[in-house]
Structures are given as structure tokens and as C-alpha cells.
Amino acid sequence: MGDNKNILLAASLSLLILLGWEMFFAPKPVPKPAVTAEATAPIAPPATPGSVPDLAAAPGMAAAPTAPAPAVDPPRVSIETPHIKGSLSLAGSRFDDVTLTKYRETIDPTSPPIDLLSPASASKPYFVEMGWLSADASLKLPNATTVWNSQTEGQALTETTPIVLTWDNGAGLRFTKTIRADKDYMFTIEQTVENIGEQAATIYPYGLVARMDTPATQGIYILHEGPLGVFDKTLKEVKYKDLKKEQRIAAQSTGGWIGFTDKYWLTALAFDQTLKIDATFNYASVNGRDRFQTDVRGEPITIAPKESKTIKSYVFAGAKEVKLLDGYTESLGITRMDLAIDFGWFYFLTYPFFYILNWMKDVLGNFGLAILGFTIILRGLMFPLANKQFAAMSKLKKLQPEMQKLQERYANDRTKLNQEMMELYKREKANPLSGCLPIVIQIPVFFALYKVLYVSIEMRHAPFYGWIHDLSAMDPTNVFTLFGLIPFTMPSFLHIGVWPLIMGVTMWLQQKLNPQPADPIQAKVFMIFPFVFTYMLASFPAGLVIYWAWSNVLGIAQQWVIMRRMGVKA
Numbered sequence: 001m002g003d004n005k006n007i008l009l010a011a012s013l014s015l016l017i018l019l020g021w022e023m024f025f026a027p028k029p030v031p032k033p034a035v036t037a038e039a040t041a042p043i044a045p046p047a048t049p050g051s052v053p054d055l056a057a058a059p060g061m062a063a064a065p066t067a068p069a070p071a072v073d074p075p076r077v078s079i080e081t082p083h084i085k086g087s088l089s090l091a092g093s094r095f096d097d098v099t100l101t102k103y104r105e106t107i108d109p110t111s112p113p114i115d116l117l118s119p120a121s122a123s124k125p126y127f128v129e130m131g132w133l134s135a136d137a138s139l140k141l142p143n144a145t146t147v148w149n150s151q152t153e154g155q156a157l158t159e160t161t162p163i164v165l166t167w168d169n170g171a172g173l174r175f176t177k178t179i180r181a182d183k184d185y186m187f188t189i190e191q192t193v194e195n196i197g198e199q200a201a202t203i204y205p206y207g208l209v210a211r212m213d214t215p216a217t218q219g220i221y222i223l224h225e226g227p228l229g230v231f232d233k234t235l236k237e238v239k240y241k242d243l244k245k246e247q248r249i250a251a252q253s254t255g256g257w258i259g260f261t262d263k264y265w266l267t268a269l270a271f272d273q274t275l276k277i278d279a280t281f282n283y284a285s286v287n288g289r290d291r292f293q294t295d296v297r298g299e300p301i302t303i304a305p306k307e308s309k310t311i312k313s314y315v316f317a318g319a320k321e322v323k324l325l326d327g328y329t330e331s332l333g334i335t336r337m338d339l340a341i342d343f344g345w346f347y348f349l350t351y352p353f354f355y356i357l358n359w360m361k362d363v364l365g366n367f368g369l370a371i372l373g374f375t376i377i378l379r380g381l382m383f384p385l386a387n388k389q390f391a392a393m394s395k396l397k398k399l400q401p402e403m404q405k406l407q408e409r410y411a412n413d414r415t416k417l418n419q420e421m422m423e424l425y426k427r428e429k430a431n432p433l434s435g436c437l438p439i440v441i442q443i444p445v446f447f448a449l450y451k452v453l454y455v456s457i458e459m460r461h462a463p464f465y466g467w468i469h470d471l472s473a474m475d476p477t478n479v480f481t482l483f484g485l486i487p488f489t490m491p492s493f494l495h496i497g498v499w500p501l502i503m504g505v506t507m508w509l510q511q512k513l514n515p516q517p518a519d520p521i522q523a524k525v526f527m528i529f530p531f532v533f534t535y536m537l538a539s540f541p542a543g544l545v546i547y548w549a550w551s552n553v554l555g556i557a558q559q560w561v562i563m564r565r566m567g568v569k570a
Helices: 002-024 240-246 322-332 347-364 367-381 383-398 400-409 414-428 436-455 498-513 520-539 542-565
Strands: 076-080 084-089 094-104 113-117 126-133 163-168 173-181 186-195 201-212 226-231 234-237 248-254 257-261 265-271 276-286 289-298 301-303 308-319
Touching (some): 094 308, 113 265, 113 308, 186 301, 186 322, 201 257, 201 308, 226 248, 226 276, 226 289, 240 248, 240 289, 257 289, 257 308, 265 289, 322 347, 347 436, 498 520, 520 542
Antiparallel strands (some): 094 126, 126 201, 173 186, 201 289, 226 257, 248 276, 276 289
């Protein structure tokens, strides 16, 4: 039974080693080829003649020119909100110029802000477009080259001043777009179509998010970056590499949303949540470059003569702030926007963990202090189990002299040794497996906290004290450069900072308080764990290493008290 305990512990710790392996050997992003005029042409699989229009054959995608971009840029409307600077192209009324002013590329406050969306003429186009489709090829509709008229010319789009765009097809249909912005990252678009002609028209609302090239990603399995959407309240994630193989993936839903996610940023669109939609994820290769697109098409709308109809839609282009996304679900009714943040399988832990940490940060004024306080809370919740674990381990440590005598006496009789060991456990009421449950419970807690630190933008560039300026990044100090005294840049695999060393020392001290395995080989294996984990966690977020080190310190204190109480020499 003692062997089983050690095996279980080793298996649990092995999970963490596998995670570290993924972190160390994540694939490096492949350099992207230079931009070409042909590469900016949108994806356009042909629609079946006479059928309901194909999503990827939306006007903005079917008739895109392959000629070089015009010398004169299309007219634009400025976007000026507290968190966004950019512009809206009147050609196609595209959201294609969005800069997030609240966030910087690096921890340096003078570094450039985050550029999220870019026009088709840029090196890496990334934009959002919304419009109308029709199965009637003769029906003239606005497309990607249509230049809309601004009824609020000279006025910027702000949180207090909406803009109104109009276009008349000259054949009986007038199109109006009223675009509003909030103080954060959401745009609300009301599209109205007025029929002043003599014949009814049936059209379909559509929206798309398109981006050029496969973006650089973290490349680890614990984080999704790429196309995604929520359909019928269920999250669907599609990897870039899988979409390149499948070319096209379809989904249907009532309500929901679709778009692309990066680690910290999201670009998504949604219609009124009562509408039934057809959605697709698309891929095409144009002149050797990757093009990805997510599309959504709503139910057909028939507009009789002298009638007008309006449809509401939403575009989100910004940071994946948890409270903000939750707020949009509550205020706008957009289904489960919080699922854009990859909290993973342990969502039932990561989600409350985040809110507790965020609340403690507001109280204590620092996310690092919040982690220390949160560790105390976790230790308090697991106190009964930990007490049981430490009491059992203390009893086993107290029995070690007798166990060693049995090992010497029955060194050549394994069966008899196991029988005598079981009798000893039974006589002294010691259970070698009683300490396993807390260890098993701590594994999902560790992963959940790791997720929170790794994927939450609120942790990005969050400082602690001393040399830790970003809790979501690894400890910047390095023992191999004498913590900065030697002016030399070490390779990444030779990087061990102060906090990983503190964690390793506390792990080694805690291990010394535990009873040693009966098997000398197992004892030697367990001796190297503190060194392995010191090296492995050196590349992990500093906040996670601080959590582990502080948890070890609390565990050592608790175990030492229990051992003293039981008369065991610590």
C-alpha cells in the first residue's frame, strides 16, 4: 500500500511535468511571406446558382478585385472612444482600423498600443464586415467596394455620438446603418432597409470576420487561439490547422456569436439573439498565403413595397476582460461571451478563482498579495483534509524505525515483509493511503490557478514587489548570470530565477518532513523532485511559482505543528 501511495503521487506530479514539456517545447511561429495584391482578395467559394446565397460568397467577398489597391484611400470615419482609436472605412463600411489604447505590446509604458484590426491594404488584413445577401442575382446590394454616404459628415464615432451611413441602390431599396459605440469595445449596428419600389425584396443579413495569414500563437494545448463561436449556448473551437484541412465547417444556431480569439484579444460579431443563423468557418490559400474567415447569415427578411425593416447586430473588437464580457451577456443578451476566455475543463474552479482573486486584488491593492491571500483561503478550505494527511504522514514517520527493522529482518522475503507491514499499520492504526486524497485534490486546484494566471488579461503586466513586474511572465532573474551581475544573455533553457529557487527550497524542506519511502530507489527518485520542479517551473508565470512557494511554507508550518503535537521529531 505504501508503494501504491508513492506511485499515485509520482503519477500526479508527472502531469505537471507533461505540462512543463509543452511549455518548453512549444512550436515557434513560422515567418510570414510578404503581402501581395492578390493575397488581399477575400475568400469566395462559388454559390450554387439559384439557391440560397453561400455565406462565403458574401458581396464583400465575391467581387474583391485582384488589382493593386487604389492610390487614393477610401473615405473614413474616425473612431474615438476611451479605449479605442481608429477609423471605419466607408468603402464597405468595414471595421478595419482598431487600436486598443488601454494596452501596450510590452510592460514598457512607452511601447506601442495594441493594433487589433487592419485594412485589406495592410500587411496583415483583419477586418469585420456586415451587409446583405440575396438569391436574386439581379438585385443590387451594397458590397465591399460600395462607398456609403455619411449623414454625420465630419463627426467621429464616440460613445456619445453615433454615426449614420446611407446608400441607395437606385432600384427601390434604401439602406441605412446607425452605428453606436460604448466606452469599451462593443459596437451596436442597426441596419434598416426601406423598400420604396413596387416589388417585394427578400434579403439575408450577413456578417463576417476575415484575417490574413496564420497568426503567431502560444502553440500549447491548454490555450485555444483561433476561430470560435457559441451556437445554441455551446462553445465551438476550431484550430487553424484543422480548418486548413477541413476548408469549411458549418454550424446552425438561434442566437450566439462567431469570430477569432487570440490569447488576450477577441474580434466577434453577433446578430439579435432571437434570430436563427447559419454560420461557417472558412479557409482558402491565396498565392501561398493563408486566409481565414468566419461567417454568419441570418434568416431571410422579406420587405414589401412601402415597408422598412431593421435588424440589430453587434461587433466586439477588444480585450477579453472577464467582467466586461459577462456584462455584455447581461446587458445585451449575447449568449455566453465569457466562453471566449479559455478557462478550460476546470471552468467550475477557474471562474470563481478569478473573481475571488480580482476581489482580493481590489481589497489588497496588488494581484501578488491577492495570490498570497487566496493561498491562505485554499489552505483553510483544505485544512481538515490536510490535517488528516499530515497526521497520517507524521504517524508513518514515527513508525519508520520499526519499519526499517522489519525490512532488515525480512529483506529476502517480500511476501512476509508485506504481511508484517500490514500488521504494523493495523496495530498502530496507520493508513498509508490517507495522505493521497489531498494530493489528488491539489492537482486540479493547481491547474485551475495556472489557467487563471495564464489566460486572464487582468493578470497581464500585473506587478508584484521587487523584481517581479509581471505576474503572468516568468521570474526575470537568473541564477546562471548571478541574478544580473554577469551581463550575459543565457539561452531560455538555462533560466532559473529567485522565486523558482525559493519554491524548490520549500519543496525540499517539506519533503524532509515526510516519511521516506521504504524502497531506496523510490527514495532517490523523490529526492530529485525538488530539483526537477525548480527547473520546470522556472518558465512558468511568476504568480504561479509564488503561489506554490507560499503554499509550501504554509504546509511546512502546519505539518511541523502536527508533528510536534504527536511527539515526532521534525
